[in-house]
Amino acid sequence: MTQTAQPTSLDEVVIRFAGDSGDGMQLVGNQFSNTSALAGNDLSTFPDYPAEIRAPVGTTFGVSGFQVRFASKKIHTPGDHCDVLVAMNPAAFKVHVEALKPGGILLVNTGNFDGKNLKKAGYETSPLEDMRYKEQFNLVEINLNTAVIHAVEGTGLSSKDALRSKNILALGMLYWVYSRSLEPTEQWLKEKFSKKPMVLEANLKALHAGVKIAENSELLQTQHTIAPAPLEAGAYKNLMGNAALSMGLVAGAELAELPLFLGSYPITPASDILHYLARYKNYGVVTFQAEDEIAAIAAAIGASFSGSLGVTATSGPGIALKSEAMGLAVMTELPLLVINVQRGGPSTGLPTKTEQADLLQALFGRHGECPVPVIAPYSSSDCFHAAIEAIKMAVQYMTPVILLSDASIANGAEPFLIPDLDSLEKFPAQKAKTEENFMPYRRDEKTLARPWAVPGTPGLEHRIGGLEKSDGSGDIDYSPKNHETMVGLRNDKVQRIANTYAPLAVYGEDQGDLLVVGWGSTYGAIRSAVRNAQSNGQSVSHVHLRNLWPLPLDLQDILKSFSKVLIPEMNSGQLLRILRSEYLIDAVGYSKIQGQPFATQEIYDHIQTIF
Amino acid sequence: MSLSYKKKDFVSDQDVRWCPGCGDYAILSAAQQVFAKLDIPKENFVVVSGIGCSSRFPYYVNTFGFHTIHGRAPAIASGVKIANPDLDVWVVTGDGDALSIGGNHIIHAARRNVNMTVLLFNNRIYGLTKGQYSPTSDPGTKTGSTPYGSLDTPFNPITLMLGAGAGFVARTVDTQIPHMKSVIEAAHAYQGFSFVEILQNCVIFADKVFEHITEKGIRDSRQVNLMHGEPLVYGNDLEKGLQFTADGLKIVAADQADTWDAQQRDAAKAYQICQSQENGEFPVPIGIFHSVERATLDAQVHAQIAETTEKLGKGSLTSLLQSGEIWNVGEK
Numbered sequence: 001m002t003q004t005a006q007p008t009s010l011d012e013v014v015i016r017f018a019g020d021s022g023d024g025m026q027l028v029g030n031q032f033s034n035t036s037a038l039a040g041n042d043l044s045t046f047p048d049y050p051a052e053i054r055a056p057v058g059t060t061f062g063v064s065g066f067q068v069r070f071a072s073k074k075i076h077t078p079g080d081h082c083d084v085l086v087a088m089n090p091a092a093f094k095v096h097v098e099a100l101k102p103g104g105i106l107l108v109n110t111g112n113f114d115g116k117n118l119k120k121a122g123y124e125t126s127p128l129e130d131m132r133y134k135e136q137f138n139l140v141e142i143n144l145n146t147a148v149i150h151a152v153e154g155t156g157l158s159s160k161d162a163l164r165s166k167n168i169l170a171l172g173m174l175y176w177v178y179s180r181s182l183e184p185t186e187q188w189l190k191e192k193f194s195k196k197p198m199v200l201e202a203n204l205k206a207l208h209a210g211v212k213i214a215e216n217s218e219l220l221q222t223q224h225t226i227a228p229a230p231l232e233a234g235a236y237k238n239l240m241g242n243a244a245l246s247m248g249l250v251a252g253a254e255l256a257e258l259p260l261f262l263g264s265y266p267i268t269p270a271s272d273i274l275h276y277l278a279r280y281k282n283y284g285v286v287t288f289q290a291e292d293e294i295a296a297i298a299a300a301i302g303a304s305f306s307g308s309l310g311v312t313a314t315s316g317p318g319i320a321l322k323s324e325a326m327g328l329a330v331m332t333e334l335p336l337l338v339i340n341v342q343r344g345g346p347s348t349g350l351p352t353k354t355e356q357a358d359l360l361q362a363l364f365g366r367h368g369e370c371p372v373p374v375i376a377p378y379s380s381s382d383c384f385h386a387a388i389e390a391i392k393m394a395v396q397y398m399t400p401v402i403l404l405s406d407a408s409i410a411n412g413a414e415p416f417l418i419p420d421l422d423s424l425e426k427f428p429a430q431k432a433k434t435e436e437n438f439m440p441y442r443r444d445e446k447t448l449a450r451p452w453a454v455p456g457t458p459g460l461e462h463r464i465g466g467l468e469k470s471d472g473s474g475d476i477d478y479s480p481k482n483h484e485t486m487v488g489l490r491n492d493k494v495q496r497i498a499n500t501y502a503p504l505a506v507y508g509e510d511q512g513d514l515l516v517v518g519w520g521s522t523y524g525a526i527r528s529a530v531r532n533a534q535s536n537g538q539s540v541s542h543v544h545l546r547n548l549w550p551l552p553l554d555l556q557d558i559l560k561s562f563s564k565v566l567i568p569e570m571n572s573g574q575l576l577r578i579l580r581s582e583y584l585i586d587a588v589g590y591s592k593i594q595g596q597p598f599a600t601q602e603i604y605d606h607i608q609t610i611f
Numbered sequence: 612m613s614l615s616y617k618k619k620d621f622v623s624d625q626d627v628r629w630c631p632g633c634g635d636y637a638i639l640s641a642a643q644q645v646f647a648k649l650d651i652p653k654e655n656f657v658v659v660s661g662i663g664c665s666s667r668f669p670y671y672v673n674t675f676g677f678h679t680i681h682g683r684a685p686a687i688a689s690g691v692k693i694a695n696p697d698l699d700v701w702v703v704t705g706d707g708d709a710l711s712i713g714g715n716h717i718i719h720a721a722r723r724n725v726n727m728t729v730l731l732f733n734n735r736i737y738g739l740t741k742g743q744y745s746p747t748s749d750p751g752t753k754t755g756s757t758p759y760g761s762l763d764t765p766f767n768p769i770t771l772m773l774g775a776g777a778g779f780v781a782r783t784v785d786t787q788i789p790h791m792k793s794v795i796e797a798a799h800a801y802q803g804f805s806f807v808e809i810l811q812n813c814v815i816f817a818d819k820v821f822e823h824i825t826e827k828g829i830r831d832s833r834q835v836n837l838m839h840g841e842p843l844v845y846g847n848d849l850e851k852g853l854q855f856t857a858d859g860l861k862i863v864a865a866d867q868a869d870t871w872d873a874q875q876r877d878a879a880k881a882y883q884i885c886q887s888q889e890n891g892e893f894p895v896p897i898g899i900f901h902s903v904e905r906a907t908l909d910a911q912v913h914a915q916i917a918e919t920t921e922k923l924g925k926g927s928l929t930s931l932l933q934s935g936e937i938w939n940v941g942e943k
Binding site for chain 1: 623625652653654655656657659662669670673674675676677678679680683686687688689690691692693694695697698715716718719912915916919920922923924925926927928929931932933935936937938939940941
């Protein structure tokens with residue numbers, strides 16, 4: 001034992017794991033997150049991985065990263081810079097070293113800092129020889145390759161197989177540094193490798209070896225603790241956005257008393273929704289992996305027509321393919337949920353990176369005047385609640401609804417406060433009952449919704465379709481005035497949804513110098529930046545829009561109560577364009593279009609340029 | 612229980628808007644007569660169509676109907692049937708709708724064996740867009756989009772469906788009403804994806820395109836009706852027959868004709884017989900090419916749900932929220 005000091009307590013730590021896409025960085029990142037969640041910390045994660053499943057080994061474009069921020073206080077973002085960088089090879093070092101805070105722990109696997117790997121990363125000589133890094137950081141050099149081969153001796157695994165556990169050894173080292181329990185990861189390994197005892201033994205040995213190495217070497221001198229965060233009382237689980245969204249879909253369908261049908265086609269970063277829902281068979285969920293994006297939404301529309309809640313989940317390119325079918329759902333006024341987990345575009349773009357560039361597509365990207373309500377969750381756990389809200393809207397207003405998530409909240413995780421069952425209000429779907437002279441387009445006075453007449457109900461036989469129809473009877477009607485009336489009715493119906501919104505919450509004073517308006521996943525960074533500016537005494541408030549169409553009725557008054565309005569977005573100013581045109585205000589935008597979320601500091605710095 | 616429907620029970624109050632003389636009228640009437648005979652509650656019928664002349668069909672049938680978007684009817688119908696397997700699902704489509712813009716959907720519905728009956732009205736032309744050549748038009752067809760004659764090779768809808776793995780594949784003719792009704796009935800009786808190509812005459816843009824095989828007086832010698840378990844005979848007096856030989860199909864005397872077996876899993880003979888050229892020496896086959904039972908996707912989806920529910924217990928909001936690793940903060 002080289003040290004006996006008591007662990008020191010820290011408020012928060014940011015760790016970034018970086019390595020080849022085959023190095024298991026996402027795996028150890030998730031393990032560290034789960035363990036920290038179970039320790040009661042608040043946390044936020046940001047996985048950042050390449051589009052290639054196994055990019056060429058050792059290259060910078062093959063680097064896979066996972067950032068986890070865990071804290072003894074409430075946090076909103078995965079953090080800007082990291083306190084610890086684990087770099088499994090020179091490429092990971094090169095891509096991520098700039099993100100490490102001065103004085104931070106730089107843990108490198110020297111086993112991979114050889115000529116070949118250095119060359120692939122574009123280094124002539126090893127950067128570890130550069131004194132700059134030794135001075136600036138707490139450089140921890142360890143040959144994880146030999147360490148892990150040594151650690152798993154006796155298990156019978158070949159050296160090649162043994163090397164696969166080097167990520168687990170690194171995880172063990174960090175578990176020691178931050179006084180984490182090994183138990184959750186041990187349990188997970190036991191379940192995962194229950195049928196491969198040799199691999200299980202090797203991983204358990206690697207994990208414990210990591211702890212021993214950290215404890216006994218002089219590489220890592222200090223141990224820390226991070227106390228549980230003062231989260232709202234209740235039960236929690238650690239959920240990624242796509243998992244929370246999937247649970248929200250199942251819950252929403254239960255609350256609507258409808259069977260859930262998902263039609264989907266594999267696409268990054270939305271496929272996990274299909275994976276999760278496919279597991280919920282004992283909840284009666286039907287999943288249909290369609291032949292293409294169009295068939296996926298078409299089948300969902302067919303399911304809604306026949307009495308289920310039809311849902312389709314995709315990303316931007318898939319939305320483009322579905323837009324004609326969305327028009328059919330608008331015309332036939334059927335409930336439908338269309339989920340877009342946004343990624344960098346256009347075209348294939350940045351399939352694994354985040355962006356908010358599909359807002360205008362969601363609002364206007366269909367032919368004809370084709371209004372669809374749009375809702376955007378603001379965090380991973382809000383995906384659960386947004387899904388329920390979207391389903392309620394779809395069913396009560398007989399309309400397709402677009403839910404705009406994005407790659408950063410879809411893949412990012414945070415503690416999810418499990419809601420009380422009593423807080424989840426039921427909203428059973430109303431289906432038309434047998435009657436004489438049934439009118440398929442007779443409207444509800446309050447919502448303007450038409451009845452949902454499900455096949456199998458005697459006396460309600462009727463025909464619907466994409467052709468313009470006469471209000472009331474639903475018969476085909478091409479007369480000029482009727483078309484104008486129907487376009488107006490479809491629009492009014494969607495606008496009425498704004499009457500159901502909760503009042504907007506302004507964070508900070510409700511009038512002042514600057515209002516920062518955001519939507520979607522930028523919530524955390526904006527909220528943290530605004531809080532920091534407020535603590536300087538600056539007159540800055542934040543309002544976050546969850547409902548993007550129709551716009552909230554109280555937004556105009558709020559906007560007009562501030563001298564300036566700033567709208568940070570991960571696009572070139574889409575909400576900006578909407579708010580400027582809707583409210584004739586001189587709002588300004590702040591764009592980041594790099595496939596990466598905003599850092600709190602970036603928004604804070606930008607706020608400073610306005611004062 | 613007998614519901615004793617009449618054809619008129621399946622006639623809607625909408626004016627039929629097809630051109631006078633269109634083959635669609637005969638198909639509509641035949642389908643309405645078959646619907647009335649099936650003894651299925653009217654409210655359980657769902658007729659789904661895409662876009663095109665044929666796809667106006669649902670408006671004229673007094674059942675639940677869904678006139679959807681171009682080419683997508685099989686996909687929408689798949690959703691209807693998988694979500695609600697109690698419904699009796701029909702798809703009405705055309706050669707452009709099903710084989711061009713909707714080609715991907717029809718092959719996958721066939722492959723999956725979703726239980727539905729597909730009626731493809733093949734008139735070898737785009738009618739509603741005023742006469743462009745279609746994926747079933749003969750090479751050399753002169754239309755607005757091919758003023759010097761079309762160049763591409765057409766699909767044979769029967770070989771396409773056999774290739775896609777459809778369990779039931781048949782062909783009939785709009786002017787041969789009793790045959791059409793019997794084929795539609797057989798298609799409906801088949802449990803799974805059943806496909807019927809109906810040779811249909813467009814009087815405006817492709818009039819008499821099938822005349823050389825369907826005209827009264829010559830059709831008996833130009834068509835052979837495939838009936839399971841019956842000999843492959845044709846001719847005005849059923850004097851000719853077909854025999855499969857190592858060298859291919861051979862015309863023989865009726866008493867030497869092979870017996871047609873539509874239930875062979877291997878569809879090789881169905882492929883072979885439907886290759887006969889309309890202008891060649893062999894007759895054009897109509898009737899039932901292939902009828903082989905296999906499990907439907909809709910039934911399997913619900914069986915898997917039932918099996919999983921049996922194994923894991925029925926999910927509830929509580930089990931949904933309380934699953935996985937959970938920790939408590941504060942008093943709980």
